[in-house]
Each structure stands twice: as structure tokens, then as C-alpha cells.
Amino acid sequence: MEKVLHSCVDCGTQNCKFKTRTYPEFCPTTHLKEEDRAWALERYDEGRNREIMIASAEVEFEGYCQWTRVQEIMEFARKIQAKRIGIANCIGLIREARMFARILQANGFEAYAVTCKVAGQAKSSMGIPQKCEQIGAAMCNPILQARLLNEAHTDLNVVIGLCVGHDSLFYKYSDAYVTTLVTKDRVTGNNPVAALYTAESYYKKKFFKG
Known part of the structure; x- marks a missing residue:
């Protein structure tokens, strides 16, 4: 039988933080x-x-x-002398991106946003199955978002609601450091940790089969 590989999620002591307890053997x-x-x-x-x-x-x-995360991002930007803040947002969160840009500008920053549907490229043109166009014909374009923000010479980029995987590509191709303000979750109102809080109650049957 293959040996179970234990990791930090199996730890109950957190001695790396407290320094007054014992470490588990793994x-x-x-x-x-x-x-x-x-x-x-x-x-x-x-x-x-x-x-x-x-x-x-x-x-x-x-x-x-x-501090809220919005304020934390601004304070962090000040400490690293970031003046021009790039925003890579989902088009479904354009209102939130617009508000964040207003807040940045009111606090002395420049804001430059590129939304996910930039270029309006058809999903099917990239080999994405035709059925995926039923929820929108234009593909998300995180690599182009990153390139355009790179060309704008942003000092720090902020992700607002990019899809799972699209965010991964944006992180990979962004020249500037990236932090995330909003993580998309269409079911929980962009609060993905809610599913973890309810994993042993409301979502138990969805997550734990059998």
C-alpha cells in the first residue's frame, strides 16, 4: 500500500508559528x-x-x-514606490474595477485597466469548443491583458475577478508584481471561502461524494 504523504494541512500544532509546541514527525x-x-x-x-x-x-x-484589502494594496504600493497601478479585471466586475480606479486616483495613484475581453477574439478561433460560446462568444485574453499592462509600464498590477486559470496566465506574463483584490466566485458573490466555511454543512453533499 502506498504511504500517505502528510503535509502542513495535516498538522495540528503549528509550532512553526508558536515556537512553544512540538513539530509533528512529518x-x-x-x-x-x-x-x-x-x-x-x-x-x-x-x-x-x-x-x-x-x-x-x-x-x-x-x-x-x-485596513481593508483595498487600503492594504494602496499602502503596499506606496512602500514600494508604485505610482501607476494596472488593473486586470473581468468584464463582469467592471463596476468594481471602475470604483477601485476612482479610489486609487483619489489617493494619488494613476490607474490603468485592461478588461478580460480586450480584442474581442472569438473563443472558437482559438480551438475552444463551440458550446462555450453559449455564455459569451468573446474569449478572455489574460495574456494580452498582461502585455498591454506591460506596455503601459505599470508598477504594480491588481487582479479583479479573472477566471480560474486565466488568472494563472496573467500572473505568468505580467512583468510587474501582481496582487489580487477580488477572486471570482459566481455562486457566492465573489467570496470563495464561503464554500469552505459551509463544506461540512450546506455543501457537504457536493464536495464529499459517497
Whole structure:
């Protein structure tokens, strides 16, 4: 029988955070190879990675349980001297993207948005099954979104509601660092963690078969 590979989700102590408990025997921290630790630490000296880490930690501390994510993004942008903020949004969340842009501009930032349907490319022209056009003929174009924001020389890009997978492609092709403001969930009003909160009640039969 194949051995079960335990990971951090199987841990009940979280000693990596508290430092007053014991690590489980399968803990990645206790089995960490020094070369892996060193490799990760070396990466923080590449480019602006250390600056990003420090700014992120400061934002977490300074706004802990006080700032909304909208405000956190603005404070983070200030700390890394990001002036022009790119917005990669789902067209279904254009109102939210427009409001975010207004907030950015009211707080001294430039805002430049590219919506997902840019270019209006037909889904079928890319080999996407014809049936997918029943919910809209134009394909989402996250790679083009990234390219146009790159050409606009944005300092930081913010994702607002890109589809699962489309967001992955945007992250891959964006030159600027990317953070996410909104994660799309059409069922829960863009609150995907709601499905986790109700996974043992309302959604139990959907998630756990048999």
C-alpha cells in the first residue's frame, strides 16, 4: 500500500508559528534540507524581492485587523514606490474595477485597466469548443491583458475577478508584481471561502461524494 504523504494541512500544532509546541514527525520544517533553506533565502536577494517582503510585513503589522484589502494594496504600493497601478479585471466586475480606479486616483495613484475581453477574439478561433460560446462568444485574453499592462509600464498590477486559470496566465506574463483584490466566485458573490466555511454543512453533499 502506498504511504500517505502528510503535509502542513495535516498538522495540528503549528509550532512553526508558536515556537512553544512540538513539530509533528512529518513536518517539512524538521525535514528541511539546508540547501533548500539557503536557496529560498538567496532568492530574497534577487531583484526587489527583499523590498517586497519587507513592505508586505510592514503592511500586515501596521494595518492588522484595521485596513481593508483595498487600503492594504494602496499602502503596499506606496512602500514600494508604485505610482501607476494596472488593473486586470473581468468584464463582469467592471463596476468594481471602475470604483477601485476612482479610489486609487483619489489617493494619488494613476490607474490603468485592461478588461478580460480586450480584442474581442472569438473563443472558437482559438480551438475552444463551440458550446462555450453559449455564455459569451468573446474569449478572455489574460495574456494580452498582461502585455498591454506591460506596455503601459505599470508598477504594480491588481487582479479583479479573472477566471480560474486565466488568472494563472496573467500572473505568468505580467512583468510587474501582481496582487489580487477580488477572486471570482459566481455562486457566492465573489467570496470563495464561503464554500469552505459551509463544506461540512450546506455543501457537504457536493464536495464529499459517497
